[in-house]
Amino acid sequence: VLSTWRRSGIAVLVCTAVAFFWASDLSSATGRLLTPSVRYDRPALTHLSAEPGNVERISGDELVLGLHIDGLVPTVAQLHIRDRSGDWVSHRLPIKDATVAQRLSLRQSFDYRWSAYDATSATYRVTVHPRPVVAHSRVEYHYPPYTRLADRTDEDGGDVIAPVGTKITLTAKSTRPLSRGWLDFDPQPEDAQQERVQQEGALSDDGVTFDLTVASDQRFTIGLTDTSGIDNANPVSHRILAVPDESPEVAVLLPGADGELGKAMRVALLFEAIDDYGVNQAEIRFRLNDED
Numbered sequence: 001v002l003s004t005w006r007r008s009g010i011a012v013l014v015c016t017a018v019a020f021f022w023a024s025d026l027s028s029a030t031g032r033l034l035t036p037s038v039r040y041d042r043p044a045l046t047h048l049s050a051e052p053g054n055v056e057r058i059s060g061d062e063l064v065l066g067l068h069i070d071g072l073v074p075t076v077a078q079l080h081i082r083d084r085s086g087d088w089v090s091h092r093l094p095i096k097d098a099t100v101a102q103r104l105s106l107r108q109s110f111d112y113r114w115s116a117y118d119a120t121s122a123t124y125r126v127t128v129h130p131r132p133v134v135a136h137s138r139v140e141y142h143y144p145p146y147t148r149l150a151d152r153t154d155e156d157g158g159d160v161i162a163p164v165g166t167k168i169t170l171t172a173k174s175t176r177p178l179s180r181g182w183l184d185f186d187p188q189p190e191d192a193q194q195e196r197v198q199q200e201g202a203l204s205d206d207g208v209t210f211d212l213t214v215a216s217d218q219r220f221t222i223g224l225t226d227t228s229g230i231d232n233a234n235p236v237s238h239r240i241l242a243v244p245d246e247s248p249e250v251a252v253l254l255p256g257a258d259g260e261l262g263k264a265m266r267v268a269l270l271f272e273a274i275d276d277y278g279v280n281q282a283e284i285r286f287r288l289n290d291e292d
Contacts, residue, residue, distance in 0.1 A: 045072040046119040056127045057106050060233055063126065067100040067114045077116035083108055132176035132224040132232045140169040146245065147277045161241040163277075166214045173207040176226035181208025184235075186219040198223075214242045248275035 051066040067077055077100045079091045093100050095116070109128045114121040139157030143149040144165035160168055172181065181201040201208035208224070221235040254270035261267060273279045 044117075044119045046074065046117040047071045048114050048116060048119045048121045050114050050121045050124065054125050054127075056129065058230055059106055059108075059128050059130045061106050063104050063106055065102045065104065065112060067116070067121075069095060069098045069100075069116055072117060073098050074117040077114055080113050080115065082111040084110075129228060129230060130176065131230055132174050132178060132226040134172045134222055134224065134232070134235070135175050136173040137222070138171045138173075140171075142167040142169070149277075158236075159239045159241070160214065161243065162214045163243045164214055164216075164245060168210075168212050168214060170210045170212070171204075171207060172201075172209075172222050172224075174224055174226070176224075176228075176230075177205075178203055178208060178224055179227050179229070180223075180225040181210075182223045183210055183212075184221045184223050186237075188216070188218075214240060216240075216242050246276050248273055248279060250274075 047070040049068040049070070051068075052063075055063070057063055065079065067079075069077070073095060075095055076092050077095050079093055079100075079102055080088050081091070082088045091102070093102060100114075106126070106128045110126055111123050112126065113123045137157040139154045139160060140151070141154070141162055142151050143163060146165075147163050149163075157170060160170075162168065170183075174181075181203060183199040183201065185197040185199070187196060199210060199212065201210045208222075218240040219237055220240065221237050222232075223235060224232040251272045251274075252269070253272055254268055259267075269284065271282075273282055
C-alpha cells in the first residue's frame, strides 16, 4: 500500500511539473482544438533587434544600421529600404556572429526594416535634414571715382576682381531660411599664424548680404547656419584680387634728344601719357640753364 501511495505521489508531482512548464503550450494547443477555424501563427524561431530605430540626421552624415539576431540564426538577412519613390528595395547581407551592420551615406529621408528567416522587424524612419547651400550669388561693384568706371552687377558672382578702393556688395541666396551668415577670410600669406577673420552679414528672407571694400588680395568662404542650427559643409573658396592703380607713364616724342635752340628760341614739344584709367591733367616742368 505504501509503495502504491509513493507511486501515486510521484505521478502527481510529474503531472504538476508538466502542467507548470508546458501550461502555455497546452493552453495554446487546447485553444486550437476548440477553435479549428481560426488561423494559427506559429511563433517565430528568429528574433530581431534593430538599431538605431527612428533617428534624425544631417545630409552628408554617415549612419550605421545594425541588426542583432537571437534564436535561430540564419546565414543571410535582408535590409529593406523605401525612399521618396515609394518602392521598397531589398539588400541581402551576410550574418556574422549573429549581427549585421550596413553603413550608409545620407542624402534623403527613408524608411527601413529588417527580415531574416521567419522574422521581420518593425519599420523605422530615418529623417535627413538638408544643409543650407549657396544657390546663387550676386556681386555689385561700386568703383572709386579715379577709375571713371560705371557701377556694374555680376549676376553670377563668385571671385571678385576690382581696383583697390572698390566697394563691393555680395549677396548670397540660400536654399534654407537662415539664422546667420558670415564671410570667413583666410590669414594673409605673410602672417600664417594670424587667426581667421570673420565678417557677419545682414540677413534677408532668402539669403545674406555683405558690404566690403577691396584693399588687398584675399580668399574667403561663405558660411551659413539655417534656422535649425545646421551649418553648410565644405563651402567653396573664393578670391578677391585687388588691382592696384598703376602710376602713369610719360614718353617724350619731340624732341627725341638734347639739342640747341635756334634763333627763334622756340622748340616743339610732343609727349605721350599713358595710364590704366586715363589722364586727367598734364603739366610741363622745365628749367632754364642751371636754374631750378
